[in-house]
Structures are given as C-alpha cells and as structure tokens.
Amino acid sequence: MAGLYIHIPFCESRCIYCGFYSTTSLKLREAYVDALCKEMQLRPIASEIEENTKMETDCKSKADEKMDTIYLGGGTPSQLSGKQLMRLFEGIKTYIGGGEREERRVMSDESKDGENEERRGKSDELKDGEREEQRGKSDEFDGEKGDKVFEGMEITMECNPDDVTDEFCETLRKLPVNRISMGAQTFSDDRLRFLHRRHNAAEVKTAVERLRAIGIQNISIDLMFGFPGETIDDWKNDILEAIRLGVEHISAYSLMYEEGTALYRLLAQGKIAEIDEETSRQMYETLITTLTQAGYEHYEISNFARLGYRSRHNSSYWHEIPYIGLGAAAHSYNKSTRTWNVDDINEYIAQINLGKRPYEGEKLDLTTRYNDLITTALRTSDGIDLAHMQQEFGNPLAQQLLNEAQKHIDRGLMKIKDGKLSLTRKGLYISDDVMSDFMLVDE
Numbered sequence: 001m002a003g004l005y006i007h008i009p010f011c012e013s014r015c016i017y018c019g020f021y022s023t024t025s026l027k028l029r030e031a032y033v034d035a036l037c038k039e040m041q042l043r044p045i046a047s048e049i050e051e052n053t054k055m056e057t058d059c060k061s062k063a064d065e066k067m068d069t070i071y072l073g074g075g076t077p078s079q080l081s082g083k084q085l086m087r088l089f090e091g092i093k094t095y096i097g098g099g100e101r102e103e104r105r106v107m108s109d110e111s112k113d114g115e116n117e118e119r120r121g122k123s124d125e126l127k128d129g130e131r132e133e134q135r136g137k138s139d140e141f142d143g144e145k146g147d148k149v150f151e152g153m154e155i156t157m158e159c160n161p162d163d164v165t166d167e168f169c170e171t172l173r174k175l176p177v178n179r180i181s182m183g184a185q186t187f188s189d190d191r192l193r194f195l196h197r198r199h200n201a202a203e204v205k206t207a208v209e210r211l212r213a214i215g216i217q218n219i220s221i222d223l224m225f226g227f228p229g230e231t232i233d234d235w236k237n238d239i240l241e242a243i244r245l246g247v248e249h250i251s252a253y254s255l256m257y258e259e260g261t262a263l264y265r266l267l268a269q270g271k272i273a274e275i276d277e278e279t280s281r282q283m284y285e286t287l288i289t290t291l292t293q294a295g296y297e298h299y300e301i302s303n304f305a306r307l308g309y310r311s312r313h314n315s316s317y318w319h320e321i322p323y324i325g326l327g328a329a330a331h332s333y334n335k336s337t338r339t340w341n342v343d344d345i346n347e348y349i350a351q352i353n354l355g356k357r358p359y360e361g362e363k364l365d366l367t368t369r370y371n372d373l374i375t376t377a378l379r380t381s382d383g384i385d386l387a388h389m390q391q392e393f394g395n396p397l398a399q400q401l402l403n404e405a406q407k408h409i410d411r412g413l414m415k416i417k418d419g420k421l422s423l424t425r426k427g428l429y430i431s432d433d434v435m436s437d438f439m440l441v442d443e
Contacts, residue, residue, distance in 0.1 A: 002048070003069040003316045004096070006036065006088070007327035008077040008158075009345055016196050016262035017224075017255060021329035021343045022075045028345060032327075033084045035352040037091035039326050042357055045096050048324055048334070067097065069313035070155045072177075078163035082171035089175055097149040150176035154218075154312040157181070162199040164207035169214045179218040179311075180211055181249075187241040188234065191227050196262075201241075208245050218309060220249035225283045227255055228272040235283045239290045248309035252287050253302050254280060281429050288425065301379045301428055318376045337363050367440045370397060374438045378431065383422025404438050 010029055011022045070092065080088070156179040159168075164182075186192055187201040204221070211219055221242055225235045242250055257264045257274065266272045275283075288298055296304035300318060303311065316323055322334045329343035339361035342348050351358035364372070370393055377384045390398040405421055408414040413427030413434055427434050 002067050003071065003313050003321065003323035004067050004092070005071045005073060005313075005323055005325045005330055006077075007074065007325065007330040008032075008072055008080060009075040009328055010079040011074070011076050012079060012198060013196060014262070016194075016266070017258070019256075019258035019261055020075070023345050025345070026079065028349070029080060029084060031349050032345060033080065033088055035349045036088060036326055037095070038352050039357060040091050040095035042352065042355065043324075043326075045324060048332075068153060069316065070150075070153060071313040072157040074158055076160050076163070077157050078159040078168060082167070082174075085171060085175060093147070093149045147176055154179055156220075156311070156313055158183070159207070160199060161203045161207040164203075164210050166210065169210050172211075172216070173214050178216065179220070180216055181220040181251075182207060182222070184221040184242065185224045186227070187238050191230070194227065195224075205245065208247065218249070219245075219247045220251060220311065221245070221247050223250060223252040224255050225252060225287065226275050226280050228275065230275065230283075232279065232282055232286055236286055236290060239287060243291070243294045248306045249311060250291060250296065250304045251302055252304070254284070284429055288428075297381075299381045301431060315380075318380050319382070320373065320376070335364070335369070337361055366393065366397075367442055369393075371439050374435050378421075378423060378435055378438075381422060383420040386416070386419050386421060401438065408434055408437070 007021070009022045010026055010032075011018075011024055012026070013024060014022065072088075077085075153176070155177050157175075157177045158181045161182050161184065164180075182204065183197075184204045185195060185197060187204065189200050192200060208219060223238055223242060225238070227234075239252075255263075257267050263272075267274065291304045292298055296306060297310070298304050299310050300314075303314070305311070313323075315321075320335060323332065325332045325341065328341055328345045328348040331338065331340045333339075339359050342351070342358040342360075348358055362368075373384065373389075373392075384401070386398065386402070389401060401421070405414050405416075408427065409416070413424055413430070415422060415424050423431055423434065
C-alpha cells in the first residue's frame with residue numbers, strides 16, 4: 001500500500017522553534033490549492049501507486065492498487081478554507097482514486113519524456129472556465145464517510161487547536177478525514193506564549209470536545225518537553241493533562257534548537273539556556289513511565305498509542321513503505337528513488353502552472369537503503385526483521401549487522417526477540433549514538 005502526503009505550508013504566524021518549510025503569505029492559499037490539484041493531474045500518480053504497491057506486495061492485482069493513508073501536514077492545514085479543503089479532496093478523488101485513473105496509467109515522469117511532455121502540454125490547455133467549473137463541482141463534494149474511494153483509509157489532518165471552531169467542524173463533517181493531529185505542545189499558557197503559539201491551554205480541551213461531537217474518534221496531540229526553566233513536575237503535569245483528555249495518540253518531542261529558527265537565535269544570544277542532559281533524560285523516562293502505565297503503547301521513540309491506534313501513515317516512513325508527496329517541499333519515496341519538490345511556494349506554483357513538476361531526486365543505492373533502514377526501523381518497537389534484512393540486503397550485510405549489534409546487546413542497549421533486533425528502553429535515550437555505529441560509509 002502507498003501513502004499520500006500533502007504539504008500545506010501556511011501558518012498565520014511562525015512558532016519560534018519551527019524548522020519546517022512554511023509561509024505566512026495566506027493570500028497564496030487559493031493559487032496553491034489550484035497548483036496541488038494540477039500536480040495531481042501532471043503526475044502519473046495512479047501508476048506510481050500501482051508500481052509502489054507491486055514493489056511492496058509483489059502483487060499485480062488491480063484491487064490492491066490503492067492508497068492506504070492520506071496525511072495533510074504543514075504548516076497548518078486548518079488554515080485552508082472549507083471550500084479549499086473540499087476542492088482538495090475532490091481533486092484526490094478525481095485524479096488519484098477516481099474516474100480518470102484508467103486513462104492515466106502512464107510511465108513515471110522520470111521516463112518516456114516525450115509522452116509526458118505531450119501530457120503536460122495538454123494539461124496547460126486547461127481553460128479558466130474549465131478550472132472554474134472544476135471548483136464549482138468540488139464545492140459540491142459530499143465527502144460521505146463511506147465513499148468507496150476513501151474506504152478503509154486512515155486520513156489525517158493537522159490542526160491548530162484554535163482553528164477547531166464550530167464552522168471548521170461543519171466542514172470536517174463533509175470530508176472523509178477520520179484522524180486529527182493537533183499541536184498542543186504544552187498546557188502552560190506561559191510556555192505557549194514563549195513558543196509564540198496562537199492557542200491557549202483551554203482551547204485544546206475545547207477542540208477535543210468539538211471533534212468528539214462530530215464523531216472524530218482518532219485524535220493525536222503533540223507535546224514538547226525541555227523548555228528553559230521547566231521542571232520534571234511541570235512536564236509530568238503536561239503528560240497527565242494529555243491523558244485526561246482521553247486522546248488515542250500522543251507524540252512527544254524534546255525542544256530542539258534548530259539553526260535558522262528564532263529559538264536558536266535566542267540561545268545564541270544568551271537570552272535563554274538549554275536544560276541539562278540529565279534533566280532531559282529524566283523527562284524522557286517520566287514520559288515513558290507515565291504513558292505506559294496509563295495504557296499507551298510505546299511503539300516508536302517519540303510516539304505512544306492506545307491499542308489499535310498507531311499512526312498508520314507515519315509508520316510507513318519507519319517500515320520502508322512507499323509514499324507520494326504533493327506540494328512545495330514534499331518528498332516521495334518508492335524504495336529505489338527519493339524525490340522532493342522545490343521548497344519555495346512561489347516557484348512551485350509558477351512551475352506547476354507551466355505544466356512542470358519542480359523537483360529533484362536521487363537513486364537509492366544499497367548503502368543508502370541500508371542506512372535508511374537503520375535510522376527508521378530502529379526507532380520503532382518492532383525493530384529490524386532479521387529475515388527481511390537477510391533477504392533484502394544479503395548475508396554479508398546481515399551478518400555485519402548482527403556482529404555490530406552484539407556489543408550493544410551485551411551492554412543492555414539492544415535485544416533480539418522473535419527474530420527482530422530492537423533497542424531496549426535503556427538504549428532509546430542514546431539511540432542516535434547506537435544507530436551511528438551501524439551506518440555504512442562509502443569508501
């Protein structure tokens with residue numbers, strides 16, 4: 001199965017810690033949604049899904065040629081209007097999962113250049129009137145939860161808590177979205193102001209109540225720890241508040257000081273100080289203990305879920321499952337290649353409107369694929385399937401992996417159980433150090 005990621009880079013304001021590609025130019029939203037729908041037309045996504053599915057399952061049955069997950073990330077997808085969101089899902093239904101699928105079984109845009117150029121030329125002929133007609137039709141999107149195009153999918157949308165208004169919820173009722181991910185970050189209003197977040201702590205609870213009222217039964221929230229001056233008790237209170245909300249999924253991350261962010265500049269100027277390493281370690285231990293005791297499964301370094309509520313989309317990133325990315329700065333992966341769209345919204349829109357997908361890419365050699373497996377699969381409680389490792393990479397690399405793992409097993413940092421190599425709880429906190437020992441370097 002393939003996953004579809006759609007990047008929505010718009011933010012009303014920038015948080016001081018964010019290193020993701022985003023823009024506060026909200027006037028570009030309409031043009032950007034147009035470009036997203038046009039990228040769906042330009043790319044042979046149906047054939048990409050078919051090819052990805054065959055690579056994953058080795059099955060050529062057309063019944064299996066479908067997406068398993070859709071994820072709207074950002075930025076802040078909830079900054080789109082209701083009509084823009086409906087048009088976006090109508091585009092997915094039409095160009096990826098709907099009526100044009102059979103006509104668009106063409107080779108990938110890395111091959112058969114002549115055919116693609118002809119197809120791109122045709123797409124440039126889309127008249128303004130036709131585009132308006134498309135918009136009109138998409139505004140009528142009924143988004144029934146049982147729509148066969150989206151049946152069985154996990155469809156996630158990231159939201160800011162303060163965007164979850166009654167009006168927004170009425171839009172959600174019409175969309176096939178069945179999972180919401182919200183950036184709560186903390187339940188301290190002081191720390192939220194420090195981050196330049198738009199919402200307050202009370203709005204997180206209100207947002208959850210509104211989502212439950214319209215039938216959303218899969219909610220994830222993000223938390224952050226390691227704020228300057230934060231105590232372990234402060235952090236535990238945040239975790240307990242999240243548990244009291246009764247959400248199905250919690251992601252928690254240490255506050256990162258990424259170069260180029262406002263937070264990093266504050267640190268460099270000596271206006272704030274990082275917490276010490278031991279306090280950070282204790283906070284992570286508190287996170288694991290508190291959430292697992294509350295019944296959450298710790299299935300990935302930063303992710304916890306109630307039984308049956310792991311993020312299916314994000315799990316694809318950690319388990320070599322192909323995915324397709326649409327939008328500025330979005331990445332795509334199919335086991336043999338990785339591509340990424342330009343991280344400039346104006347250039348993205350301009351090139352798409354010229355009938356070209358502005359992207360770069362790389363072919364993944366054995367070393368890169370092996371290193372990718374190490375840095376993704378070892379993040380999860382599932383770990384690395386040793387039989388798969390041997391089949392995929394051959395006996396020499398499989399044996400090298402086991403030889404390197406032994407010293408970490410002896411130190412209690414790793415374990416082998418049911419044919420899978422994974423980190424122990426002791427190894428989780430120093431996972432980067434452990435993983436680095438496995439990485440291959442080309443001569």
